[in-house]
Amino acid sequence: MNNQDLLLEIGIEEMPARFILDAIENLEKKMLTWLEGKRIEHGDIKVFSTPRRLAVLVQDVAVSQKDVEEEAKGPAKKVALDQEGEWSKAAIGFSRSQGVSAEEIFFKELKGVEYAYVKKFTKGEDTIALLPELADMIKTLHFPNSMRWGNKDLRFLRPIRWIVALFGHEIIPFSVANIQASAKTDGHRFLGEEIEISEPIDYEKLLQNQYVIVDYQKRMQMIKDQIEDLSNNKKWVIPEDDELMSEVTNLVEYPTVFAGTFNEEFLHLPEEVLITSMKAHQRYFPVKDETGALLPNFIGVRNGNEYHLETVTRGNEKVLKARLADADFFYKEDQKMQIEQVLPKLEAIIYHEKIGTLAEKVKRIRKIAAELAIMIDMPDELRQQTDRAAEISKFDLVTNMVNEFPELQGIMGEKYALQQGEHPEVAKAVNEHYQPRHADDAVPTATIGSLVSIADKLDSIVTSFAIGLIPTGSQDPYALRRQATGIIHILLEKDWNVSLTDLLKKAITIARNSLEVKEDLFQQLRQFIKLRLKFMLQAEGIRHDIVESVLEGEFNSVPDIVGRAKALETMKNDETFKETIESFSRVLNIASKGREGIIVDTSLFENEYEETLYQKWQTLQETSVSKLKPAERLEALASLQPAISAYFDHTMVMAEQEKLKENRLSQMTHLAKLIGAYAAMNEIQVK
Secondary structure (H helix, E strand, O other): OOOEEEEEEEEEOOOOHHHHHHHHHHHHHHHHHHHHHOOOOOOOEEEEEEOOEEEEEEEEEOOEOOOEEEEEEEEEHHHHEOOOOOEOHHHHHHHHHOOOOHHHOEEEEEOOEEEEEEEEEEOOOEHHHHHHHHHHHHHOOOOOOOEOOOOOOOOEOOOEEEEEEEEOOEEOOOEEOOEEOEOEEOOOOOOOOOEEOOOHHHHHHHHHOOOOOOOHHHHHHHHHHHHHHHHHHHOOEOOOOHHHHHHHHOOOOOEEEEEEEOOHHHHHOOHHHHHHHHHHHHOOEEEEOOOOOEEEEEEEEEEOOOOOHHHHHHHHHHHHHHHHHHHHHHHHHHOOOOHHHHHHHHHHOEEEOOOEEHHHHHHHHHHHHHHHHHHOOOOHHHHHHHHHHHHOOOHHHHOHHHHHOHHHOOHHHHHHHHHOOOOHHHHHHHHHOOOOOOOOOOOOOOHHHHHHHHHHHHHHHHHHHHOOOOOEOOEOOOOHHHHHHHHHHHHHHHOOOOOHHHHHHHHHHHHHOOOOOOOOHHHHHHHHHHHHHHHHHHHOOOOHHHHHHHHOOOOOOHHHHHHHHHHHHHHOOOOOHHHHHHHHHHHHHHHOOOOOOOOOOHHHOOOHHHHHHHHHHHHHHHOOHHHOOHHHHHHHHHOOHHHHHHHHHHOOOOOOOHHHHHHHHHHHHHHHHHHHHHOOHHHOOOO
16 A cells, blocks of 8 residues: 555644744654654655644655564573573563564574574554554643633643544544544635645645645745835835744734835834834834835735725724824823932832832842942942943833833833933943843943843842742743843853852842842852853853863853863863873862861972972962963963873872871862862863
């Protein structure tokens, strides 16, 4: 029998656009895993998705599993045969468990020992008999948010309304949430109708006839082509916006582009307000002229055809007009306020019931920023500007505009601060201190914005940990991981050699003035930041064991930690790497048997190798090796390798005389402290 195509479609109530691409990727992976796990050969896999469906088409699926012939290993020959050379009970039991007779046992040598083997043949089952297991695959699809409906036990992204499951012409018999699989699917909610699919390969074409473009990429290209035609005809420039384009594509099944207008008088509003009103609230594309100036036009995408498109356009224009009228009113009302008048309002806004108000948070931000300014030796004038930026960093949260458009926090703060005569760098910091806002966002460009950003994020992390709001697994409702990563990237970008240990301890001390702080808070925070550093370094391609070893070293500045990791990653390709790491590891391992704080008595040295190693260690101490750049520091430490090797070749550290042993262990302890501060070298793998 020839191979058949397999089609699985899950019909769902309209799904949130932001979840669709992850959902269809999840479905594709599960289908591929299932087919491979069942030993079912197949051809290409293609996935489809719209707001109302997730589907996967697998071509050329084998009608049965692959037959499997494999060798099963049993007991050793000496166990499989008794003293008379007959099959033992162990051999008979082994063959029976494999479904064959003892006469089929043969022997093969494995690592010098002969073992009993049998050839085991498993005939593949018919694929159609296995396909009902797809029901379990559907049930295990994962979504960020799931729901139950009616009296169903299944949790899913949205209620399931139909399921198409075909293998060739044959309907696969199974049900999920009382929905029986069939060959029937729904077309466009308003333009199409229910149809029956006879061949999986016809799925895409049949739905296109019912005004459903199931291919995400084709749907997106339709939108792009229509926008390009429109912009060419009208000489418009439509800024590229991949995020909006993806969202709009996942909101429609049959896209038709339309152009609308709004009153020119609204152009006096800040461009960000107009774009946010169009993009974030209505999913419109803003329109600009060739000079980059915003025009009183927008482009929308309808879920349907061109029928009565003029009416649709007028309706959208009416909705946007109301939104812009609100924005205009809020903007004018905000012009009447003074920053000093609205700052007290922060005292009435609860940041978190266990942490306190926004006003209290701002006070902590100011204190942390002041400490950080000292740590980077900031000039007095900039310190004053930093304090002012921290003081007014949250004032725009009580404005009408940000209340209506939360996406504009910081952006409106900068504009209002400039309007009221604040220093440009102070105003800029009000906006920049929220950066990076997301994974792909840039860090603040200015020093003041960077300081306030670190202070704000660090306060959020410290106070959240203090009250037990610690990220677990995939749960991180306050985005503390993102904020910690932001701090790391800012410190790295600015090349600020600020001790993370000192910074965390200062932030904890400041938090202690208003919160009860547990004794182990520093260790919790230290581990949290180290994990963020670990993920960042591994993402940059640094070997995991090198990352782990460096993070066991000094918990000092981010540039130094990253530099140490990169220096070791580079050094691993050197011919001397193995010898150097092995020497360092030997020192660290034996030093663990000694006690810290004991002064080395040079009068107890018995050979020149002890003296040589001691002198080299002392020279590195005197030259402040710890203050060198990471690569230079590693080079200086590596220069110890010949002396260390010679020392161990001619010196017994664990001498019989207690006084001698203690002195040698002391020398190893001092040396280990110098090496271990760079990295836990004994955790690095060498070949």
